[in-house]
Amino acid sequence: MELPFVVVTILFCLGIYTIITQKNLIKIVLGFTIVESSLILIFVLVSYQPGGTAPILDKAYHLVVDPIPQALALTSIVIGGSVTAVMLALVIKIQKRYRTLNVDKLRKLKG
């Protein structure tokens, strides 16, 4: 019963661990996306009801799941995609300017 929440917790912690330990900027962006997908899974788990159907009322239905978390999950997916794209563009700029992706070597200012 508690297993899905354990999986979500492990995914979230994996993403945070990736962000604070990895040196490569691309891997840090990957960590952000892992955290984001774990939060989308939380939305799915909150709205889950045993035996419920999708909230489309076109035929006889018995039990319908809550539509609000699904709409919020859509919002989260769109904004996550946009933020990931902007992060990757910044990574491209950093690579062009400093010729490295290692965060330890990016400490010193240049120019």
Next chain:
Amino acid sequence: MVKKLYKLGLVVSLGMFLFVLFSDIHNLDRTSKNYLSEHYISEGVQETGAINLVTSVLYDYRAFDTLGEATVLLTAATILAFLVPVTKADMLGTTFTIIVYQATKYLIPFIAVLGVYVIMFGHLSPGGGFVGGVVMALIPILLSLTYGIDFSEYKLTPNTKKVVEDIGAIGFILLGLLAVLTGNNFLANGQAGFPLGNAGELISAGLIPYLNVMIGIKVGAGLAIIFNSLMKEQ
């Protein structure tokens, strides 16, 4: 070594905190009445005319939220177009066999039909403007991947895509202002007296299909701009 252990301990303590938090979410009182979603499920079809309740939440009850969401995508596309300024396009060095070119050529009409279907039936079936827009954005992406980015930008110039995206954004706001003209709130649909029609038909649900179309072309053009900007970097 100590630093690594420190980070690991930090993450494990965060995990324990999150597990307690999520267990509390799990043990919430499910039997108590959930007035908001109960109202959406029981009254949503009569009030908005859309049988897909997620669409009715996205484009009627919380349409202002969707406008903000679309603005985030517009901002991301604009930032990418500014951040990655490229005057010379990068040709992909690969050439495929004729099978790939012909398969792409025959696939594109089907993708277009699927995207238009998903957008137009957003209030009747799973899908909607965002999903359909992503499907439509596959067309320029496929062109860029197989025929090279020069051909893709020759067929659909970046200025065209930018204009299409602006048409989507401005059209959404103008459709919302239609409700203001009738003396109601911004983006009101059923309350403003737009004809809702019979629930379950294609032309029904007042403003919702038109808002879907606007969001669809906006998301499609925005994603195409984002992909080409990221790929063009030399």
